[in-house]
Amino acid sequence: MSGGAAMAVDWEALVARAREAAARAYAPYSRFTVGAALLGADGRVYAGCNVENASYGLCLCAERNALFHAVACGCRAFAALAIAAPRPSPPCGACRQALAEFCGPTLEVAMASLAPGAAPTRAFLGDLFPDPFTC
Numbered sequence: 549m550s551g552g553a554a555m556a557v558d559w560e561a562l563v564a565r566a567r568e569a570a571a572r573a574y575a576p577y578s579r580f581t582v583g584a585a586l587l588g589a590d591g592r593v594y595a596g597c598n599v600e601n602a603s604y605g606l607c608l609c610a611e612r613n614a615l616f617h618a619v620a621c622g623c624r625a626f627a628a629l630a631i632a633a634p635r636p637s638p639p640c641g642a643c644r645q646a647l648a649e650f651c652g653p654t655l656e657v658a659m660a661s662l663a664p665g666a667a668p669t670r671a672f673l674g675d676l677f678p679d680p681f682t683c
């Protein structure tokens with residue numbers, strides 16, 4: 549599936565949704581609360597937050613939480629992604645690979661801090677993750 553459809557993206561609203569999701573993060577171990585908001589080609593926003601576990605390997609990132617939520621709702625094409633974290637942070641490597649399964653290199657990703665009003669940095673998935681694994 550290719551991302552980056554010709555959908556107008558309200559980045560301010562999408563970042564706000566990511567910040568709202570970050571407020572629901574369950575991160576008692578790292579205290580690094582992250583929220584992600586994925587704009588589906590269907591116009592809906594799918595949010596996710598990181599969810600940690602006492603068994604650390606079971607922790608799930610906000611980005612994959614949002615992506616899997618979207619897929620579970622039947623959405624497999626995406627127009628944009630916003631991430632909010634204590635400091636502007638790109639998706640981890642695992643999330644980049646997961647995103648590449650459904651999103652093309654032109655998917656634009658906004659990386660914001662949790663502070664309202666702070667301008668996010670933006671990058672394309674293809675620049676963050678230029679050579680995804682395929683089989």
Ligand SMILES: [Zn+2]
Binds near residue numbers: 610612639641644
């Ligand atoms: Zn991740």
